[in-house]
Amino acid sequence: MLATILANISLLAAAAEEDLQAIADKLAMDSNVLLEQFYFFTVVIMWLIHAGFMAYEAGAARRKNVMSTAMKNILTIAVVTPTFYYAGWYVYGCFEQGFPTIGPDSLDGHAGPVQWPGFCGQTAPWAAEMGPNLQNHLNLVFFLAFLLFSWTTGSIMSGALIERVRLSAYLILTVVLGSFVWILDAAWGWSAGGWLTTRFGFHDAIASLVVHGVAGAFTLGVLLNLGPRIGKYDIQGKARSFRAHNTHMTLMGLMLIFTGFYGFYAACLFITSTTFPGWLNIYGSYTTLGAIAMVITIGFAGGFTGGWFASKGDPFWTLSGGLAGVIAVSAGADVYHPALAYLLSASGACLAVWVGGYIERKLRIDDAVGAVAVHGFCGFYGVLLVGIFAGGYPTGLNNVESSLGGQLMGMLAFLPLAFLPGYGVSWVLKKLNLLRVPPEVELEGLDLAEFGQDFYPEFERAPETVVLPDGREVEAGAVLLDDYHRTIRA
Amino acid sequence: MFDSFPFTEWSTEIAEFWTFGGAGSTGTWIMLAVGLVFCVASLIGFVKMENGKLDRQAAVLRRSGGLDQGSTT
Numbered sequence: 001m002l003a004t005i006l007a008n009i010s011l012l013a014a015a016a017e018e019d020l021q022a023i024a025d026k027l028a029m030d031s032n033v034l035l036e037q038f039y040f041f042t043v044v045i046m047w048l049i050h051a052g053f054m055a056y057e058a059g060a061a062r063r064k065n066v067m068s069t070a071m072k073n074i075l076t077i078a079v080v081t082p083t084f085y086y087a088g089w090y091v092y093g094c095f096e097q098g099f100p101t102i103g104p105d106s107l108d109g110h111a112g113p114v115q116w117p118g119f120c121g122q123t124a125p126w127a128a129e130m131g132p133n134l135q136n137h138l139n140l141v142f143f144l145a146f147l148l149f150s151w152t153t154g155s156i157m158s159g160a161l162i163e164r165v166r167l168s169a170y171l172i173l174t175v176v177l178g179s180f181v182w183i184l185d186a187a188w189g190w191s192a193g194g195w196l197t198t199r200f201g202f203h204d205a206i207a208s209l210v211v212h213g214v215a216g217a218f219t220l221g222v223l224l225n226l227g228p229r230i231g232k233y234d235i236q237g238k239a240r241s242f243r244a245h246n247t248h249m250t251l252m253g254l255m256l257i258f259t260g261f262y263g264f265y266a267a268c269l270f271i272t273s274t275t276f277p278g279w280l281n282i283y284g285s286y287t288t289l290g291a292i293a294m295v296i297t298i299g300f301a302g303g304f305t306g307g308w309f310a311s312k313g314d315p316f317w318t319l320s321g322g323l324a325g326v327i328a329v330s331a332g333a334d335v336y337h338p339a340l341a342y343l344l345s346a347s348g349a350c351l352a353v354w355v356g357g358y359i360e361r362k363l364r365i366d367d368a369v370g371a372v373a374v375h376g377f378c379g380f381y382g383v384l385l386v387g388i389f390a391g392g393y394p395t396g397l398n399n400v401e402s403s404l405g406g407q408l409m410g411m412l413a414f415l416p417l418a419f420l421p422g423y424g425v426s427w428v429l430k431k432l433n434l435l436r437v438p439p440e441v442e443l444e445g446l447d448l449a450e451f452g453q454d455f456y457p458e459f460e461r462a463p464e465t466v467v468l469p470d471g472r473e474v475e476a477g478a479v480l481l482d483d484y485h486r487t488i489r490a
Numbered sequence: 491m492f493d494s495f496p497f498t499e500w501s502t503e504i505a506e507f508w509t510f511g512g513a514g515s516t517g518t519w520i521m522l523a524v525g526l527v528f529c530v531a532s533l534i535g536f537v538k539m540e541n542g543k544l545d546r547q548a549a550v551l552r553r554s555g556g557l558d559q560g561s562t563t
Binding site for chain 1: 518522525539540544545547552
């Protein structure tokens, strides 16, 4: 009798154990699918960033350059996607501790995150995880989220170069930036196992520096070789302004970018839905989606306010101020209190307006959309702020405390890493006469040379105007022709 | 309810069916190589095609004489 009872209890216990295992398996499957959906929808939302950049830049261009400007943004997708698939993702997976070494350790993804063994091998384009695979829900959507970040770096550079860069030169530069430069710095300082993170506690949670700052520094290097648009500076070196052909389109583009930024922010987190607190930042430290969403929203508020007052109500700089403000608080968005983020974002926007003016008028660098000031300067400023206001927060797999010194270390590593390739590759293209369109084509407008047509055929062509340094707006024809002759004589 | 897929029967073949022979197989390597060649060739093509267009248009504009008159501005 007793033996029968014990046997039945044993059978019940075994059945319960099987049930628990089945529930655990289902829960794990459910969690994986949730994660897969989450990244998928962040990618969908992040497309808006690129729709926005296209509208933003096309609107800022003069009518004669509208399609050549927009085409840069579209073809960014055509060239960065395959090169990131073939090389960029592997760089992220395998270069976290610097450059891979040859030896037995390298066989198992030596440089991949400790908590994700073998990640390095999974990022190679020939890996089973990079193709259709019923056993792996994460790799491809995670790849896609990073791919969208890569497009963003290209789009940041794109606007600064408009109206005189060759489309093909831009595409080569964006491949270098989007598929190699930024992703190497992401491996070093925007991953749980990156050497800047594990050794110095470098903290840039939502990519102030690793995306925006790096793209801005790379762009600065390119602009030095590219030179200003014909007519941008008078013979004394004073800056003239060109009228955007459609400011409404530019502002709508910026609003689309802002919307897409929510996807960008969300994609910088991991869901760990079965363990407390449910969310981790890219370094594996605790945060919540609500915390970063709050910071981005109040960051826009502070940025718009700062941009408005610093530019004395200029519409372009008010909206760019919003972008600058958010970038300034992105690095610490996982830990900042909203009230702090509000103040810091306003300061970032004010500084961006001032830096933009300094770059244009004092340095005489023609950055058509202020990308170096908004993305480059504020990207570096953002990680500096973390060192000041969020020092001590544990970062990375070994929980090294973030610090001002660690943040400065990241800045010192990434400035040359970004600037030098931008300067070097554009210098080579310039020497090969492949960087800039011929001055005749620039004067006439790029659209007629590239596409053989005007893209507003039903509208009468109004005379092009230019704003002189003294504020007078005059017809541009004579000014541009004069500068053209000066250019070809030089 | 919808679990009618013969996964047990296909569990080993399905990856190969989808990926030209599975990870690291000859078929996958060939497809990757062809794709890489296409990617590089397209970059070269972007440069060459644009270079031709720009050179032609610049020559047309120079021949037209429309840019010859200097300005006193």
